[in-house]
Amino acid sequence: MALVRVISSDGAAFLVSQRLAKRSGKLKTEIETFRKSSDNSEAQPEIRIVTIRAEILRLVLQWLQQHQNDPVLPANQNEQDGRGDAEMGQSQWDRDFLAPMDLGIVMELILAANHLEVKGLLDITCKLVESKITGRTVDEIRTAFKLKSDFKGNEEEQTRLENRWCVEN
Amino acid sequence: MELDQVGVQTVVEDDDKTQIPFLPVEMLTEILSYITSDGRKDLLNCRLVNKQWKSVTDKCTESRFVAGPIGPFPELCKCKIQSRLQDVDNVTDIIPFNGLSVAAVYRICKSNPRCNEEEDSRIISLVPGLLRQVGAHLTSFALASLKFDFLDMPALLNLTPLLKLLKLSNLSITTNMTTLELELPALPELPNFVQLHFSGDYAKYLDPEGISNLLYTWVVISYSDQIVSLKMETREAMPPLSPSRDYIMTVAERVFIIGRTSNIAFAKLDDLKIDLPSREFLLHSITPKLKRLTIYYLNEKSPPDITHVAKFIDSNANTLEKISLDIPWDAMVGDIVSLPQFIEESMHPTSKVILPHVTLLNMHYPSPKDMKILATTILVKFPALCTLSLREFNDENPPNMTVEQYFSGVSELSPPLWVLDEAWLEREVLLSSFHHFVSSMFPDLTMQEAVVMKMSKELKFWDTCKKLQRITFTLDAPNPRFVIARASTAAD
Numbered sequence: 001m002a003l004v005r006v007i008s009s010d011g012a013a014f015l016v017s018q019r020l021a022k023r024s025g026k027l028k029t030e031i032e033t034f035r036k037s038s039d040n041s042e043a044q045p046e047i048r049i050v051t052i053r054a055e056i057l058r059l060v061l062q063w064l065q066q067h068q069n070d071p072v073l074p075a076n077q078n079e080q081d082g083r084g085d086a087e088m089g090q091s092q093w094d095r096d097f098l099a100p101m102d103l104g105i106v107m108e109l110i111l112a113a114n115h116l117e118v119k120g121l122l123d124i125t126c127k128l129v130e131s132k133i134t135g136r137t138v139d140e141i142r143t144a145f146k147l148k149s150d151f152k153g154n155e156e157e158q159t160r161l162e163n164r165w166c167v168e169n
Numbered sequence: 170m171e172l173d174q175v176g177v178q179t180v181v182e183d184d185d186k187t188q189i190p191f192l193p194v195e196m197l198t199e200i201l202s203y204i205t206s207d208g209r210k211d212l213l214n215c216r217l218v219n220k221q222w223k224s225v226t227d228k229c230t231e232s233r234f235v236a237g238p239i240g241p242f243p244e245l246c247k248c249k250i251q252s253r254l255q256d257v258d259n260v261t262d263i264i265p266f267n268g269l270s271v272a273a274v275y276r277i278c279k280s281n282p283r284c285n286e287e288e289d290s291r292i293i294s295l296v297p298g299l300l301r302q303v304g305a306h307l308t309s310f311a312l313a314s315l316k317f318d319f320l321d322m323p324a325l326l327n328l329t330p331l332l333k334l335l336k337l338s339n340l341s342i343t344t345n346m347t348t349l350e351l352e353l354p355a356l357p358e359l360p361n362f363v364q365l366h367f368s369g370d371y372a373k374y375l376d377p378e379g380i381s382n383l384l385y386t387w388v389v390i391s392y393s394d395q396i397v398s399l400k401m402e403t404r405e406a407m408p409p410l411s412p413s414r415d416y417i418m419t420v421a422e423r424v425f426i427i428g429r430t431s432n433i434a435f436a437k438l439d440d441l442k443i444d445l446p447s448r449e450f451l452l453h454s455i456t457p458k459l460k461r462l463t464i465y466y467l468n469e470k471s472p473p474d475i476t477h478v479a480k481f482i483d484s485n486a487n488t489l490e491k492i493s494l495d496i497p498w499d500a501m502v503g504d505i506v507s508l509p510q511f512i513e514e515s516m517h518p519t520s521k522v523i524l525p526h527v528t529l530l531n532m533h534y535p536s537p538k539d540m541k542i543l544a545t546t547i548l549v550k551f552p553a554l555c556t557l558s559l560r561e562f563n564d565e566n567p568p569n570m571t572v573e574q575y576f577s578g579v580s581e582l583s584p585p586l587w588v589l590d591e592a593w594l595e596r597e598v599l600l601s602s603f604h605h606f607v608s609s610m611f612p613d614l615t616m617q618e619a620v621v622m623k624m625s626k627e628l629k630f631w632d633t634c635k636k637l638q639r640i641t642f643t644l645d646a647p648n649p650r651f652v653i654a655r656a657s658t659a660a661d
Contacts, residue, residue: 110196122199130203138217150219159223162324163213 004031005046006061012054014061018045023064025117052112056105059097060112063121066093070120094124103132103144197225297324304328308361311336318342319384327357334364335388342381356391363395363437368402393434400442402465435459451481459485465495483522492524493531493558527551531558554634 002018006027022028027047034045049057098106106125113122132144142149149156192200204211215226300307307329317340326332367385385401435456442463462485464478482492530551548554631637 107192110200111193114196114199126200126203129200133200133215134204134211136211136214138214141214141218145218147219147222149217155220156217158320158323159216161318161320162327163216 003044005044006057007046007048008052008054008057009050010053012057014057016061020061020064020068021047023068023118024060025119026115049116051115053108056108056112059105059109060116060118060121063094063097064118066097067120098124098128103129194221194225197222198228201226297328300325300328305330307332309334309336311338312340322384322388323356326359330357330359331361332359333361334366335362336366336368337385338366338368340381340384342384356388359392360395362392363397365389365392365396365398366400366402368400394436396435397437398440399435399438400440400463402442402444446478446481451477454481456485457488459488461491461493462489463493463495466497482524486522486524488526489524490526491529491531492527493529495533497533522550523552524550525553528553528555529558530554530556533559548633551634553636555636555638557634557637557640559640 003015004018004021004027006014006016006021008014018031022031030047031045034043034047035041038045052060101109106128110122110125110129113119113125133141136144141147151159201212201215212226216223305328308331310325310329310332311334312325317337319342326335365388367381389396389399389401435454437458438456439458440461441456441459442461442465444465446464462482478494478496482489530548548557
C-alpha cells in the first residue's frame with residue numbers, strides 16, 4: 001500500500017495511507033506535487049506541516065480515518081450547503097470525538113482543518129464553536145473564549161446603541 | 170493497517186493548556202457564518218465582545234442582517250417619517266409595515282409639533298425596523314418631530330449606505346450626558362451623500378442645551394468635504410466658540426478648525442442656506458464652489474452684526490450666482506453704512522468688492538430712506554444682476570401720511586413700491602401684521618398701479634445694473650407678487 005509520511009510541527013511523524021491522506025485537499029496537492037517532482041514513482045512522500053502540532057494532527061488523522069468512506073465534500077461548496085451537510089453528517093462518533101476537547105483544542109482543530117482542507121471536520125468544529133456563541137451573553141462569550149474587552153471610552157456603549165437599531169424590541 | 174504512528178516525540182507541555190489560540194480573521198468569519206438567520210441577537214452580541222470581533226461581525230453581517238435582505242418594497246427609495254400616524258396627507262403609496270397599514274412609512278405626517286410622548290415612542294420604534302428592511306435602498310430619508318437619541322445617528326446612517334439626502338426637522342434630541350462627555354464616535358462613510366437639510370423652529374424651548382445643534386454640527390463636519398447642498402434652518406446660531414459645555418466646544422472647535430485649516434472642508438458646497446450664522450462659521454469656512462447663498466436673520470430681537478455676512482459674501486465674490494438675504498433692513502443699513510466695502514467714498518476704497526456672476530439678488534424691500542443706499546451703493550456691486558427680488562416691506566415706523574406726502578419727503582430718492590391684491594389686503598387687515606402700513610396707505614388698486622408706474626420710471630436700478638431685466642416684489646408668504654420688467658427703451 002502506498003504510504004505517506006506526515007510530520008507535525010513538533011517533529012512527530014505519522015505514516016498514513018495515501019488514499020486516506022488524499023481526503024485532505026492540502027495533503028492531496030502535496031502528494032501530487034511530490035509525484036511530479038520525483039523520478040522514483042515508488043518513493044515515499046514526506047510532508048511537513050509546520051503549523052500543526054502532533055496532538056492536533058493526530059486528531060485530524062483520526063477523524064479522517066473514521067470518515068474515510070464518507071463522500072468527499074467539495075471544498076468550494078457554498079457555506080449554506082456545507083452547513084446542511086455538516087448537520088446531517090454529525091454522527092454519534094463525532095459527538096464523542098469532540099466531547100472531551102476543551103475550546104482551545106477545538107479552535108486549533110479548526111485552524112488545522114482549514115489548513116489541511118478537510119471540509120467535514122471544519123464544519124463540525126465550527127458548528128461546535130458556534131454553539132458556544134449562540135444563546136450566550138457577551139460576558140459568557142468573553143469567558144468562554146478568554147477574551148477581554150478592548151473597547152475604549154464609550155465605544156461599547158455606542159455599539160450597544162447601534163445594536164438597538166438591529167433587533168426588534 | 171491504515172494509520173500507523175511512528176516515533177512520536179514528546180510534545181512540549183503548554184503551561185496554559187486552556188489558552189485559546191489567536192483566531193485569524195478568516196476563521197472567525199467562518200465560525201460566524203455558521204450562525205443562522207435566527208441568530209441576529211447572537212451576532213449583535215459578537216459585536217460587543219471586543220474590537221476584532223466587532224469588525225469581523227460587521228463585515229460578515231453587512232449583507233446578511235444589519236442592512237437587511239431585499240425588503241418587501243425594494244422600490245422605496247425616498248422615505249419621510251414624522252410623528253402622528255393620523256393626519257396623513259398627500260399619501261402617494263400605502264405600504265403595509267409592521268402590521269400597520271401605514272401610509273406613512275413613506276410619509277408619516279403630523280400637524281402638532283408637541284406630539285404625544287407615547288405615540289412618539291411608538292413611531293420612533295418603527296424607524297429601526299423600517300431601516301433594517303429598506304435602509305439598504307434608501308437614497309433619501311427625512312425624520313421629523315420625533316424624539317431621537319443623539320447617539321442613534323451612527324446606527325441610522327449605518328443602515329442607509331446609499332443615502333444622498335438627509336433631512337431632519339423639529340427633532341427632540343435626547344441624550345445620555347455621560348456618554349456625550351466622551352469623544353463622539355465616527356459616522357460611517359456614505360459615498361453618495363450630498364444633501365443635508367436641518368430645520369427646527371421650536372428648538373429653543375425643547376432643547377435649551379443646544380443638543381440638536383450639536384447633532385447637526387456633528388453631521389456637518391463628518392461630511393463637510395462631500396456635501397453639495399447644506400441647509401441649516403435651525404433658527405439658531407451654530408454652537409459658539411467658547412461655550413460653557415466642554416462637549417459642545419469639542420465639536421464646534423472641530424468645525425472651525427476644519428474650516429480654517431482644510432481646503433477640502435466645504436470644497437464641493439454649491440448651495441448654502443444658513444440661519445443666524447455665527448461669525449466664526451462665516452469667517453473661517455472656505456467654500457470655493459459656493460454658488461447659492463441664503464442667509465436668514467429675521468425675528469432676532471437685537472439686530473445682528475452682519476459685518477461677517479458681508480465679508481463672507483465678498484470672499485466668495487468669484488463664484489456666487491444667487492444671493493438671498495433674509496435680513497431686516499434696519500440691521501442691513503445699520504451695518505452696511507458703517508461697512509467700508511459698501512460705501513463708495515470710503516476710507517478703504519480697496520475693499521469695494523464686485524460680484525461679477527451674481528444674477529439674482531433677493532432681499533428685503535428697503536424703507537424709503539434706505540432706497541438710495543440700495544440703488545447707489547449696494548447694486549453697484551452686482552454688474553451682472555438680472556433679477557432683483559424685494560420682499561417683506563419693512564415698516565418699522567409706519568408714517569401717517571398720504572401718498573403725496575410720502576413721495577414729497579423722499580422725492581430725490583427712488584419711491585417705495587407696494588403691490589397688493591384684494592385677498593391679501595383683506596387678510597392683512599385682519600392680521601394687522603407689519604404690512605399694515607402698506608395696506609392702509611394704498612388700499613386702492615388704482616393707486617397701487619400709479620405707484621408702480623411712477624416707480625418703474627424713476628427707479629435708478631435700471632441704470633445701476635445694465636443687465637437687470639426685472640424686479641420682483643413679493644409681499645407675504647402666499648406671495649402677492651408683482652414684476653416690473655425693464656422697458657424696451659430702458660434696455661438701450
